[in-house]
Amino acid sequence: MTAGEFHKMHGLGNDFVIIDCRAVAVPMTDRRARAIADRKTGIGCDQMILLEKSDNADVRMRIYNADGSEVESCGNATRCVVALIGHDCTIETAGGLISGILEGNAVSVNMGLPRFExxxxxxxxxxxxxxxxxxxxxxxxxxxxxxxxxxxxxxxxxxxxxxxxxxxxxxxxxxxxxxxxxxxxxxxxxxxxxxxxxxxxxxxxxxxxxxxxxxxxxxxxxxxxxxxxxxxxxxxxxxxxxxxxxPIVMKGPAAHVFTGQANWDDFG
Missing domain, CATH: 3.10.310.10 (Diaminopimelate Epimerase; Chain A, domain 1)
Structure with missing residues (x-):
């Protein structure tokens, strides 16, 4: 069985299940992501976040929406990841490389340049x-x-x-x-x-x-x-x-709700 720890966090009520996979990988599919995100039969969240090793940043963040689709970026989740790691860091995402700075109870994130074309x-x-x-x-x-x-x-x-x-x-x-x-x-x-x-x-x-x-x-x-x-x-x-x-700089809070244990095989 594949069991491990997860963290429930939120940024202004936008909530996440964050799984640190840097030590032990957690295989993920859209079906499993949907099951974890389900608020009635799963853990429940808006987005599910996987943290992985990165070759060009402190950590790689993968983001799954509640419908199981993998997406490029999530600002509130980025602040939560910086708070969870506990120090200033760089984060690799499918939307680009971003960086975060802890500022007391808040987190500032450099979200990179907006695009308009x-x-x-x-x-x-x-x-x-x-x-x-x-x-x-x-x-x-x-x-x-x-x-x-x-x-x-x-x-x-x-x-x-x-x-x-x-x-x-x-x-x-x-x-x-x-x-x-x-x-x-x-x-x-x-x-x-x-x-x-x-x-x-x-x-x-x-x-x-x-x-x-x-x-x-x-x-x-x-x-x-x-x-x-x-x-x-x-x-x-x-x-x-x-x-x-x-670049855009976003500043806001990030809150840790609880840490839990789950058997990921139970989610398909």
Whole structure:
């Protein structure tokens, strides 16, 4: 049997099962990832994280959404991994090499450079990513940004009034996004950005670190906000610093909930 330790952690309510596989490998499939993430019959999480050895960083992070799909990047999980490791470190992800710094009870993460070209999002065909010529009901002309994973950002008068649970899955799976997309609904408030996120492969979450990064970048690029800016999600606030041509720096909390033991063969 394959048994081992896991850590349950969260960043502003965006929660993870983190398995350190650097000493003992844990074979992973989409079926097993879904079973572990299941909140009724598994351990339960938005994303499941595997830590592996890396040749060019302190650790390699692999990220599985609750639906079992493996994705490139997760900002809240990155902060949790830095907190779990317990010191400043570099992390290899499928979305690129990133670095984290412990700052008291918070973690700052250098998320790298945002990308704006249509093929880097990616989109199905060439179009203006600053104001995509597409719409879903009243949501129209989103900005598309890749921050290690793809995001579409809609700015509306009040993000609380949009039925993201209805429109999120429709936009996520639209054919214009060949690798699907994270859907961000934002409104500019006095001194901060209000944000709700429908995460690709995970659904509606209390917080999304890459969503906060992408939305802050979009707002700054459009002249709607200035760096640094606070992004308030249902789970709490993330601070984003970004200037054109520079990497995104995300700062926010990371919490360790408990450590447990599991027999991974029980999950398929």
């Amino acid at each position: 249509w093929q880097d999002i990616p989109l199905a065909f060439a179009m203006d990513t600053a104001a995509m010529p597409v719409a879903w009901e009243d949501l129209e002309s989103p900005m598309a940004v890749n921050v290690g994973n793809p995001h579409a950002i809609f700015f509306v008068p009040d993000a609380d009034l949009v039925d993201i649970a209805k429109l999120g899955p429709v936009i996520e799976a639209d054919s214009v996004f060949p690798q699907k997309v994270n859907v961000n609904i934002a409104s500019i408030e006095e001194g901060y950005i209000k944000l709700h996120v429908w995460e690709r492969g995970a659904g509606l979450t209390r917080a999304c670190g890459t969503g906060a990064c992408a939305t802050a970048v979009a707002a700054i690029r459009k002249g709607l906000a200035r760096s640094p800016v606070d992004v308030r999600l249902p789970g709490g606030t993330i601070n984003i610093t970004w200037n054109d041509g520079e």
